[in-house]
Amino acid sequence: MASGAIRIGVIGCGFYAQNHLHSWKDLASEGVMLAAVCDVDAGKAEAAGRAFDVPFYTEAAALLAVERLDAVDIVTRHDTHRALCELAIAKGVATIVQKPFALSWEDCVAIVEAADKAGVWLAVHENFRFQTPMRHVRRVIDSGAIGTPSWARIMFRTGFDVYRTQPYFYDEERLAIADVGIHVLDLARFFLGEVGRISCETQRRNPKVRAEDTATMLLRHRSGAVSVVECTYEARRDPDPFPETLVEIEGDNGSIIVLPGSRMRVTSNGTTTEEDIGSPLRSWTSDRWHVAQEGAFVACRHFLDCLQRGVPAETSGSDNLRTYALVDAAYRAAEEHRAIVPTLWE
Ligand code: 89Y
Incomplete structure (x- = not known):
């Protein structure tokens, strides 16, 4: 992992992703830098890019090709998770993916195996x-x-x-x-x-x-x-x-x-x-959403700490299979x- 701030890209800028974006921004003082965002919906990508003052993309492949990222945080619907995880893992980029892990058991196992084979750190954003x-x-x-x-x-x-x-x-x-x-x-x-x-x-x-x-x-x-x-x-x-x-x-x-x-x-x-x-x-x-929103923040802080220490997350890919x-x-x-x-x- 890089010795300076960890550069993270967020893929998916929808409803729940706002909590991840704010969390990473709040964690800047603890050694993470929100580097770029991506969403297939150009309007959402642009809105997040402008709100958080970072470059925005509509294709994950372009994000990963252009930006020098240490980690990605995938906050899209679960039918896209396998392809996006595999893309990030192939680039050797540490990968966090929202729950549910993937569309099927077979997809979850394939992601865990791909990460193991590539030696890439993988965590599921299971936040409760x-x-x-x-x-x-x-x-x-x-x-x-x-x-x-x-x-x-x-x-x-x-x-x-x-x-x-x-x-x-x-x-x-x-x-x-x-x-x-x-x-x-x-x-x-x-x-x-x-x-x-x-x-x-x-x-x-x-x-x-x-x-x-x-x-x-x-x-x-x-x-x-x-x-x-x-x-x-x-x-x-x-x-x-x-x-x-x-x-x-x-x-x-x-x-x-x-x-x-x-x-x-x-x-x-x-x-x-x-x-x-x-x-x-x-x-x-x-008020209404605080417990869940703050859970996302604490989860992000845990992932950052694990990345910095080079240890698996409590909710690593293999843990989350269970x-x-x-x-x-x-x-x-x-x-x-x-x-x-x-x-x-x-
Ligand atoms: O999607 C759900 C979750 O993960 O936490 C609460 C929620 O938004 C609605 O059940």
């Missing part, structure tokens, strides 16, 4: 585990305050109109599990370790949507722990916690409960304490009405 409240939960587990976690319920339940900012959701072949269940499944791994089998019930509660908008999953972890992982876009709740993930974890000495509004209640050996696990707004985050395998297993479990052993553990 980097959200400040989720790091607090992990800190409490690691402190031993609740003993060994043996049961959890991890919930992303909202009725917030996600279709307004992400209208392509209506037509996806796979929706709730592939879009947000993937984050919650990754959190289940983060908190309780790898998963030995998974069952899943899906529902389509909104008739305007093509795929499932609700999933209820039951996981047996290899440690013996059990977790219930839930996601829906069709909950009618007050308060609606969007985009917060609510968590309940029980161990032999206590429990951790994450409540709406970034509050965490910890019971340890019979004593209960409650704390605020939120974080202050950044100049570009907004989360992706759970997503595929959840869909199979729903279709086949039985518990499935995720591919990596068969």
